[in-house]
Amino acid sequence: MSRYNGRPIVWAFEISFLVTLAASIAIDGPYPAATSLVGAGIMLSPWALHRAGILDLPWPVTAAAGTVMLLHTLGILLQLYDRLWWWDTMTHLMATIIIAMVTSLALLSFDVLAPEVRMPLRAVPAATLAAVVLMGVIWEVLEFAFDGALGLNMQYSLDDTATDLTFDILGGGLVSVVMVPLLGTMGRASRRMLHQG
Amino acid sequence: MTPTDRGGLSVVLLLGVTSLAWAFLAPQPYWAILSAAAVTLTIRSIVADRPYGAITMSLAALPLFIVPSLGILAGPPSWSFLAGLMAPVLLYSLTSMVIARPIEEDGRYGTGALLFLTLLGTIAGGTLALLSLYYIDAFLFSELIPSNSDLMWPLSLLLLGAIATSAGIKAAGLERAMAGEKEVSG
Numbered sequence: 001m002s003r004y005n006g007r008p009i010v011w012a013f014e015i016s017f018l019v020t021l022a023a024s025i026a027i028d029g030p031y032p033a034a035t036s037l038v039g040a041g042i043m044l045s046p047w048a049l050h051r052a053g054i055l056d057l058p059w060p061v062t063a064a065a066g067t068v069m070l071l072h073t074l075g076i077l078l079q080l081y082d083r084l085w086w087w088d089t090m091t092h093l094m095a096t097i098i099i100a101m102v103t104s105l106a107l108l109s110f111d112v113l114a115p116e117v118r119m120p121l122r123a124v125p126a127a128t129l130a131a132v133v134l135m136g137v138i139w140e141v142l143e144f145a146f147d148g149a150l151g152l153n154m155q156y157s158l159d160d161t162a163t164d165l166t167f168d169i170l171g172g173g174l175v176s177v178v179m180v181p182l183l184g185t186m187g188r189a190s191r192r193m194l195h196q197g
Numbered sequence: 198m199t200p201t202d203r204g205g206l207s208v209v210l211l212l213g214v215t216s217l218a219w220a221f222l223a224p225q226p227y228w229a230i231l232s233a234a235a236v237t238l239t240i241r242s243i244v245a246d247r248p249y250g251a252i253t254m255s256l257a258a259l260p261l262f263i264v265p266s267l268g269i270l271a272g273p274p275s276w277s278f279l280a281g282l283m284a285p286v287l288l289y290s291l292t293s294m295v296i297a298r299p300i301e302e303d304g305r306y307g308t309g310a311l312l313f314l315t316l317l318g319t320i321a322g323g324t325l326a327l328l329s330l331y332y333i334d335a336f337l338f339s340e341l342i343p344s345n346s347d348l349m350w351p352l353s354l355l356l357l358g359a360i361a362t363s364a365g366i367k368a369a370g371l372e373r374a375m376a377g378e379k380e381v382s383g
Contacts, residue, residue, distance in 0.1 A: 119310045130317035133324050141356050144349040158345040162331045165324060 004050035006059035013043040013066035020073050031152075032077035039069040055109070061101060068095045092164050096171025099135055104128040104179055108187045121183045125176035132172030136165055202248035209254055210239045212261035219265035220280075223273075226333075226341045227351055228264060228280040230326045231287050235261060238294045249294055252374040256290035259283075281351040284323055285358025289366075292318035293375040308372040315375065316363045323355040 220229035260283035
């Protein structure tokens with residue numbers, strides 16, 4: 001099996017998350033420490049997908065996903081979510097765009113990964129937007145559940161939750177609109193990714 | 198359209214209008230939006246002379262009947278919970294009305310795509326309905342969604358309910374029936 005071409009990026013982010021983990025332990029912060037561990041785990045997934053022969057995520061997508069996870073972890077560690085009003089909006093929008101990109105590639109590969117699904121190209125933009133909304137809802141429901149169960153304050157207010165969901169929809173919508181003229185190219189790219197895996 | 202199809206659509210339309218009236222009086226704005234969507238889609242079906250399957254009609258009729266009637270019996274404290282609980286079932290049926298027939302007619306989609314897209318559409322539709330109430334509040338200074346819990350409880354029930362409804366449809370093998378195949382819908 002060939003080596004995953006995004007390996008240096010995966011390594012760079014693994015080291016970054018080790019640094020944020022060490023800083024979290026130094027300041028006795030369990031929440032940023034847990035986020036660092038989750039980030040390190042998520043950044044292993046492009047390599048794991050390659051190893052399993054399922055998918056070769058393009059390295060720019062891997063780098064973008066790592067950047068967003070690192071910004072999120074730094075936001076928690078350095079309390080940037082409290083200090084900068086736009087930090088939450090920025091990370092949500094960036095994360096949504098990346099999730100939408102990965103989701104669209106996955107949806108375009110559905111007929112190869114799961115032949116029984118057979119999803120035509122024209123359904124992909126709408127399905128991408130709806131899938132991004134689904135993930136945004138799952139995220140908010142998890143935050144709501146953790147706030148209730150552990151007495152945290154991950155959801156600051158109604159305005160914060162509604163803004164997060166709105167930017168999820170805007171990010172997903174943006175990718176869906178941009179992808180319409182590129183569907184054929186993206187379909188071919190997704191198949192190439194699968195064959196490389 | 199057969200007399201049975203017309204009868205089914207008339208029942209859903211009647212229940213939808215009753216449910217809409219109750220939701221306005223209660224007031225339950227989330228349920229009012231969903232009831233209005235049910236009425237609109239039923240009228241569209243009657244006008245376009247395109248019936249839906251019996252399973253889809255039953256799934257739409259059930260929550261439209263249960264929420265106002267149980268709501269009246271149980272009293273105001275139960276209203277939001279009832280609406281939140283039954284919303285995914287109604288939304289699942291409404292999403293099927295919108296996407297199942299084009300999917301069925303396209304012929305290239307499998308049942309997996311049907312189930313997947315209906316689940317996505319259900320959650321996206323409910324989320325947009327709740328967010329629209331938030332923005333109505335922001336622009337009109339009303340209090341349709343007064344607190345974060347008033348947004349998050351219906352959203353949580355929507356997510357869990359939509360997944361449970363999809364799982365139920367799959368377990369019962371009713372994906373094709375939702376699209377109105379003749380042998381199932383009768």
